[in-house]
Amino acid sequence: MFKYLLAREEDIPAGSAAIFFGFSSIIWFVVGTALGSFNAAKLAFPDFVTGIEMLSFGHMRQVHVLAVILGWISMAFAMAMMYITPALGNTKLWSEKLGIWNCFIWNIGLSVGLCGLWFGITSGREYSDMPFVIDVVIIGGLLIPLCLNVIMTIKTRRTQGIYTTNWFFGAATFMVIIVFAVGNSPEFFQLTGLTEAYLTWWFAHNVLGLWITPVAAAISYYIVPKVTGNPLYSHRIGHLHFWSVVVFYSTPAAHHIMSSPLPEWLKSFASVEGVLILVPAIAFVSNLLLTMTGKWNMFIENIEIKFTITGVLLAIPLNMQGGFQQTRAINWYIHGTGWIVAHAHLALLGFSTFLEAAAVYYGLQTLLRRKLYSLALANFHFWMLLIGFATYWISMTIAGLIQGAGKIYEVPYIDVVIAEHPYMIARWVGGTMVFLGNCVWMFNMWKTIRVGTVIPDGRLPHELAYER
Template sequence: MAATAELSQYDRAKSAAERAAIDASCRGPVLFFASAAVLWLLVGSLLALVASVKLHSPYFLTGTAELTFGRARMAHLQAVALGWATLASMAACLWQMCRLSRAELPYPKLLYLAGALWNVGVCIAVFGVLLGAGQSVEWLDAPPAAAPFFVTGLGIVSAWVVAVFRRRREAHVYVTQWYIFGAVFWFPWLYLVAQFVIFWMPVTGVVQPIVNWWFGHNVLGLWFTPIAVGTAYYLIPKIIGRPVHSYYLSIIGFWSLALFYAWAGMHHLIGGPIPAWLATASTVGSMMMIIPVLAVAINHHMTMLGHFHRLRYSPALRFTVFGAISYTLVSFQGSLMSLKWYSETAHFTHYIVAHAHFGAYAFVTMILFGLFYYMVPRLTGREWVSSRLIRVHFWCTSIGITAYVVGLSVGGWWQGVMMNNPDVPFARIVLYTQPHLLGRSLAGALLTVGHLAFAVSFAANVGGWGQRRSSGPTLFAQPAGQKA
């Protein structure tokens, strides 16, 4: 027994040393991507507030052409989608792939170049849009000059993720690696095809909006979604100290996502001048997405079963579980929205805005927040400086996004009902939506407060102001037995 205990202690020490070496190899590049992501989150939050206020107070900042609603809203999308969410996703891919492959990051200095190129592209996108050089293509609003920076930066990151996977020392391929590997293959393909077909050698007529929504919808479903779902598969078992409920169920979820999601984007064009078979195929793909969503929901719930009390202890788990639940709800909502009778009311209303934020924020961003709270202390070796700031961040963002989604969903639905009634004057509809738009701004302000608290915590941790971290739990009391 003594020999076994000594061997076990030796194995734990060896494993801890291995993880420390892996973290040291990717510390610089991952924190570089993460720091830039947090900065763009703040920029995007300010632009979002400007755009939101203008919807119910149109004379706000009227003397500045660069801050008109159209430009501010487009720039906000560039800052949060390409700046915050994509850079944070790249950091997530690199760190988790290294950890799960038990391999150190090769040639990490070249990733600084990738991060710098991507940030130059985001600067061109955000400030180019504000200066009037944006493109009138949803999700591809950036000026053409930004594309080479995005392509090069994304290509380097994708190649490095593949390189780490090929150098893996762990024979078993965990489900998170499947999702990351899929994401770094799908996103470059999506972006290159969309740039080529829409800008470089543009197709004509109705094919352009088809390609546009094929790209726009799949950015969420085949880039952000795999990374966020894969991150939840990593964090939940890791934090609570038990294996995922069913590995085979997780693989079913992955392959059904890969098979069905690419068909789903065309339901945004229902009622438009597109072939009827294309809209119908999109509806079928959207309804079939119930399969991977149920697979993920069952797996996450069964893994957490009996451990929900640990939400009191772990800030990373709080954000992750909030995001995982949101994924289930927003996915079912998306399937409903693909139905023609449902779309007749919801389409062209603020309901669509609520749905977009439900997916991109309540699901993706909340899980990325959870990853940061778990990952950053392990990279810096320091504790978070304030539990109060983390609580402010969680409650402001969770309450803020809930109020945002519920308020705009209710207001948008009744907006659609009234728009379909020829007896209701349009001016009355505008007046009806004003309180909901004011609520949107208040919810956005609450989200911004949470982002500021998060940014302060992050800067303090990276700046070395926190206490030195020991093995095990970091800030809140957690059950024993968790690996560092």
């Protein structure tokens, strides 16, 4: 990577930026899930590692969250954009060198920011925990170069139209800049009180709604038609998905703090808009599942489709929960409980991670021109992720329902803690399975570079047989 930082643009092989982003994202995924497993162990066994400030739960929790969001998910997105955008425009990436620098600054900036959080240097705002100096680096060094590269690649395309995936990529890279700039404005301008609290959750909502969800969906709009060979079921439903994300998903931020003294009109508005999230969700899921018509055997036989369709299917419970849990009637019961933790992991570890994993599996094979080293290891990774995630999700959902009951029936809090204990252990077991699965993935990808079968020119990775 370092030798390309100062190389001339034409000397950098096409796809280098995507490859570096891909491997970075896998490493951050391993780091992030290791932290998650460690934190979960502390919730199950509070004296697990004790009396050391740097290893206490309060110093580690936010490092896990941001390592996964900005390291794994967002770098996997950048990787997908760097190879899918040019492929769909029948062109090269606008600037491979900018992509390399982007990846370099991303890794450095994220490491510095996470170390700071680990030491306790935080803004004290959930999801926008990074202090404003790091926020400036994130906006200027990570997001703006990425947006520039994606938009310019779309602009210099050699095709007539713009495919669905690229609408989402172009719009999301632009919107995430606005979301970061506005969401962190309380720190830049010393905004205080409810304004600060509202903008904190405005950020947390929109970074999911306008960045993670649409980009993850956009990846599946590419992978499914590309690998199955079926055309996208409906371009029109894709339109509906795109526009309803922009209109409906960007408005319900206030539903995250329904119990705060925000203006009531804002909470009611957010709640109604929150239910409308079902519009893009149903459009997305139905479009992708109908695209699979006649190729459902690939859901079993092909690892990329297996990951992608699992992610798409997980979007169904995700959006059913997301649409209704924020209405006042249900929010009353489950707000602030483990149910929400389970829901957040359903969005990030369930729905989106499976889609990104497919993009990284497929992209690295295509770009390296190497067939995946081992199908067995990839299947092992898939099942470790799915079973680990399901264990986590089910146990935390149950724990959340217990907490909700304890909350409304005014049970002494310690009884709730005692009742939750078995589910905390199950959560730790599930999280650890995800971590171990990712270690296997990293090994599999490393072997793919070294000894994977070379893919001949003009062939796609899934057209070749596995050797192991």
